[in-house]
Amino acid sequence: MRVFSIALILLLSLSAASRADVESGPAVGAKAPALKVLAMTGDHEGKEIDYAADREDKPTIYIFVKGEHFERPTARFLKVLDAAAPKVARKCEIVAVWLTDDADAAKAYLPRVQKSMQFDATPLCVFSGKKSGPEDWGVNLDADVTAVVVTDKTVRASFGYRSVNDTSVPEVEAALKKAVEAK
Secondary structure, rough: OOOHHHHHHHHHHHHHHHHOEEEOOOOOOEEEEOOOEEEOOOOOOOEEEEHHHHOOOOOEEEEEEHHHHHHHHHHHHHHHHHHHHHOOOOOEEEEEEEEOOOOHHHHHHHHHHHHHHHOOOOOOOEEEOOOOHHHHHOOOOOEEEEEEEEEEOOEEEEEEEEEHHHHHHHHHHHHHHHHHHOO
């Protein structure tokens, strides 16, 4: 019984430690780089915008999603984060950026995602450059999802996930809360 308990504790600690399982996103403490994307939903729908400049000092969580890996667990992660983040920081937005080789397909797909998911604080955008994302954002190709917490134009936390679901939201939410309280 004792060996089983130790094995269970070890397994749980390893799974908790591996939530953000690859390094991805800009370095903590760096200035948030420019992020030129095409907004497919939200206040800037249909416009090309530099979201980092638009968000200025407001708390923002940037989510980079590999388009081919957008499935129910990732959708659930976004939906739960969409509800949680504005409770932590009133003006927080989650800017979800699709990284894909087929930007035209993503442009047609994302409004349907919004209609289905009904995000309140999450505009859906397409990056029309390389599938690896904007160079200055340091998105790791091994990460299906990269989450970057930014306040006051500064990167406060970055998380790279090989796979993600709503159980990863508390980690991102805690980083946002810490960043907002540090002001």
